[in-house]
Amino acid sequence: MSVVLGVTDLQIAFGGVKAVDGLTFEVHEKEIIAVIGPNGAGKTSAFNCITGFYKPTGGSVVMEGTNITGKRPADIAAVGVARTFQNLRLFNDLTVLDNVRAGMHLNRGQSWADAIFHTPRFKRSEAAYTEEAHYWLDFVNFEGPRGVPIANLSYGQQKQVEISRALARKSKLLLLDEPAAGLNYTEKQNLLELCRRIRDLGTSIVLIEHDMGLVMELSERIVVMNFGSEIAMGTPAEVKANPAVIEAYLGKDEEAEIDGNA
Amino acid sequence: MSANTFKSQPPRRAGRAASVLSGLLENKYLGWVALAAALLAPLLTASPYSLNVMTTAAIFVMLAAGLNIVVGYCGLLDLGYIAFMAVGAYTSGIVSRAFDLPLLFTIPAVLVMTILAGLIIGAPTLRLRSDYLAIVTLGFGEITRITANNLAVTGGPSGIYGIPKLLTFGDFSVHSPAVFYYVTILIVAFFVLASARLGKSRLGRAWRFVKEDEDAAEAMGIHTYKVKLMAYIFGAVWGGFAGVLFASHLTAISPKTFIFLQSALVLMAVVLGGMGNMRGVVVGALVISLLPEMLRDLSEYRYLAFGLLLVVAMVFRPKGLWPARPHEDERKKKKEPQETAVDAAVARGESR
Numbered sequence: 205m206s207v208v209l210g211v212t213d214l215q216i217a218f219g220g221v222k223a224v225d226g227l228t229f230e231v232h233e234k235e236i237i238a239v240i241g242p243n244g245a246g247k248t249s250a251f252n253c254i255t256g257f258y259k260p261t262g263g264s265v266v267m268e269g270t271n272i273t274g275k276r277p278a279d280i281a282a283v284g285v286a287r288t289f290q291n292l293r294l295f296n297d298l299t300v301l302d303n304v305r306a307g308m309h310l311n312r313g314q315s316w317a318d319a320i321f322h323t324p325r326f327k328r329s330e331a332a333y334t335e336e337a338h339y340w341l342d343f344v345n346f347e348g349p350r351g352v353p354i355a356n357l358s359y360g361q362q363k364q365v366e367i368s369r370a371l372a373r374k375s376k377l378l379l380l381d382e383p384a385a386g387l388n389y390t391e392k393q394n395l396l397e398l399c400r401r402i403r404d405l406g407t408s409i410v411l412i413e414h415d416m417g418l419v420m421e422l423s424e425r426i427v428v429m430n431f432g433s434e435i436a437m438g439t440p441a442e443v444k445a446n447p448a449v450i451e452a453y454l455g456k457d458e459e460a461e462i463d464g465n466a
Numbered sequence: 467m468s469a470n471t472f473k474s475q476p477p478r479r480a481g482r483a484a485s486v487l488s489g490l491l492e493n494k495y496l497g498w499v500a501l502a503a504a505l506l507a508p509l510l511t512a513s514p515y516s517l518n519v520m521t522t523a524a525i526f527v528m529l530a531a532g533l534n535i536v537v538g539y540c541g542l543l544d545l546g547y548i549a550f551m552a553v554g555a556y557t558s559g560i561v562s563r564a565f566d567l568p569l570l571f572t573i574p575a576v577l578v579m580t581i582l583a584g585l586i587i588g589a590p591t592l593r594l595r596s597d598y599l600a601i602v603t604l605g606f607g608e609i610t611r612i613t614a615n616n617l618a619v620t621g622g623p624s625g626i627y628g629i630p631k632l633l634t635f636g637d638f639s640v641h642s643p644a645v646f647y648y649v650t651i652l653i654v655a656f657f658v659l660a661s662a663r664l665g666k667s668r669l670g671r672a673w674r675f676v677k678e679d680e681d682a683a684e685a686m687g688i689h690t691y692k693v694k695l696m697a698y699i700f701g702a703v704w705g706g707f708a709g710v711l712f713a714s715h716l717t718a719i720s721p722k723t724f725i726f727l728q729s730a731l732v733l734m735a736v737v738l739g740g741m742g743n744m745r746g747v748v749v750g751a752l753v754i755s756l757l758p759e760m761l762r763d764l765s766e767y768r769y770l771a772f773g774l775l776l777v778v779a780m781v782f783r784p785k786g787l788w789p790a791r792p793h794e795d796e797r798k799k800k801k802e803p804q805e806t807a808v809d810a811a812v813a814r815g816e817s818r
Contacts, residue, residue, distance in 0.1 A: 255685060257681065276689075278684045278689045282687045287685050293679050293685075294679075294682070297790075298674060299792045302794075305671055306683065306688070309668065309675075309686055309688050313668075319669065320663050329668070350797065351793055351794035352792075353792050
C-alpha cells in the first residue's frame with residue numbers, strides 16, 4: 205500500500221511549551237488511523253500543523269510526495285487534505301447547500317464574467333455544484349432541510365454537514381477532529397459505518413477521538429500521544445496491551461484495560 | 467370554541483399576507499420593475515431640480531452597490547470607500563481634459579487606476595480584521611483627499627472644472643439632464659445587476675465564506691487573500707465608475723466632495739438597507755440620498771429629523787430594512803435518476 209501522508213518528527217512549541225514534540229507516523233492508502241491521548245496531549249495541535257494552521261517549528265509533513273510543511277492551509281487543502289474542526293466551524297448564516305458547496309470551491313468551471321452575464325457555462329456550473337452538494341448530503345444520510353441556514357439545524361445534523369463539506373473536497377486524506385463528540389449511540393453507529401464507506405471511496409482517514417469503543421472498532425492503527433510526545437503506535441490490540449498507554453490513561457500501578465469510555 | 471374555528475383565526479390570514487409579501491419581495495422580476503419605475507419617473511416630475519436629485523440618487527445607488535461587495539459580501543469594513551470614487555472622478559477628469567476626449571473614452575484609464583487603488587488599499591490590509599481594517603481604510607480615504615488637495619495635477623483645493631460630456635459625436639452630446647439621467651440609470655442598473663449576480667456565484671460564495679469564517683474557508687482550499695483582494699478590486703471599480711458618472715454630472719470636482727462624511731453615508735446606506743442583500747442596499751441608498759431632499763420643508767431641522775429616522779429604523783430593524791435571508795428551494799426531483807452522473811464521476815475518481 206502506498207503512503208498517502210508521511211509525518212516525520214513533527215514539532216511545535218508555543219513559547220516554552222512543546223505542544224507537539226517529535227510526532228512520527230504514516231498513513232497508507234485506504235487506511236483509518238486514530239490519534240488518541242488525554243486532553244492537552246497535542247492531538248489538535250498536530251492536526252493544525254498538518255493542515256497549515258500552525259507553522260511547525262520542526263519536522264516535516266509530506267502528502268503524496270509533496271512537501272507541505274508550513275504551507276498555507278488553502279495550498280495544503282489543494283494538495284488533497286480535508287478536515288473538520290473540533291468545535292463545528294460552519295458558515296452559520298448560509299444555507300446547508302452553500303456550506304457543502306464550500307468544499308467544491310476548487311472545482312473551476314465558471315469565472316466572474318460568466319457570473320455577471322449568466323452564460324450557459326455559468327448555469328451548467330451552478331447546476332453541477334447543486335447536484336454534487338445533494339450527492340454528498342445523501343452520502344452522509346443527511347435528512348434535514350437543505351435550503352435553510354445551517355444555524356437552524358440540530359447539532360447532529362450540523363456535524364453531518366461538516367463531514368459532507370469536507371467530503372465534497374474529494375481529497376485523498378480526511379482529518380476528523382472528534383467526530384463522535386456529542387453524538388448518541390445510534391449516531392455513533394452511523395458514523396462508524398460512514399467512515400468505512402468514506403474509506404471505500406479511496407480516502408484515508410485520520411481521526412482524533414475519545415470514544416475508545418469507536419476507536420478500537422474502527423481504526424487499523426492507533427497513535428497514542430501524551431504531553432506532546434508519541435508514546436505508542438500499533439494495532440488496537442497492541443495499544444491496549446501497552447503499559448505506557450495504560451499508565452497515561454489510568455495512572456501507575458493500576459491493572460485495568462482501556463475499554464468503554466475513557 | 468372548536469379546534470376548527472380556532473384554526474381559521476386571523477394569525478393564519480396574517481401568515482398568508484406575509485407570505486404573499488415575501489413572495490413579491492423575492493420575485494426575480496422585481497429588479498426589472500424597479501428599473502421600469504426609474505425610467506418612468508421623469509414622466510411624473512422632470513424639473514431640473516428633480517432630475518438632478520434623481521441622477522445623484524442613482525449614482526449613490528451605484529456607490530452602495532460597490533461597497534456592498536466589500537462590506538456586505540466579504541465583511542471587510544471600509545470607512546474610506548469614497549476614495550475610490552475620487553480616484554475614478556479625478557482620473558477621468560484629468561485624462562479627458564488633457565487629451566480633449568469625451569469621458570467615455572477615459573474608461574480604460576479609470577479601470578487601471580481604480581484596480582491599482584484597490585490593490586494599494588487591499589494588499590497591505592489583508593491580514594487585518596474589523597476594527598484595525600476600519601482605521602486603515604479611514605486613513606486611506608483621508609490620504610486620497612489630502613493628496614488631491616495638494617497636487618497641481620488635481621487642481622489643488624479648487625479641483626477640476628469644465629469636465630467634458632460623457633459622450634460626443636458630431637452634434638450629438640449627452641448634455642441634456644434628461645438624457646444624462648437615462649444614461650446614468652442604464653449604467654447603474656447594469657452595475658447593480660452585476661453586483662447582485664456576483665453575490666450568487668462561486669466568487670460571491672467565497673466572499674461570504676470568508677466573511678463567516680476565514681479559517682474554515684482556508685481549510686476548504688479558498689485562498690482568502692486572493693478572494694479579499696478580488697472584493698477590493700470589484701468595489702474599487704464600482705466606485706471608480708460611479709466617480710466618472712459623478713464628474714460628468716457635476717462637470718466639476720474638488721476635494722471637498724470626497725470628505726469622510728460621504729464614506730460614512732455610503733456605509734450607512736449599506737447597513738440601513740441590509741448588508742449583503744442587493745435589493746435592500748438599493749432601498750437603503752435611495753433612502754439615504756432622497757430622504758434629506760424630502761425633508762427639505764423642515765429647513766434647519768432637516769438633518770435632525772434624518773438622524774432620528776435612521777436611529778428609529780435601526781432600532782426596529784437592527785439587521786437593516788431588508789436583510790439578506792439565505793434560502794434555497796429544497797430538491798424537488800426524486801433522487802434516484804439524478805444521482806448517477808456524479809456517482810459515476812466519483813467512482814472514476816474525477817474532480818470537476
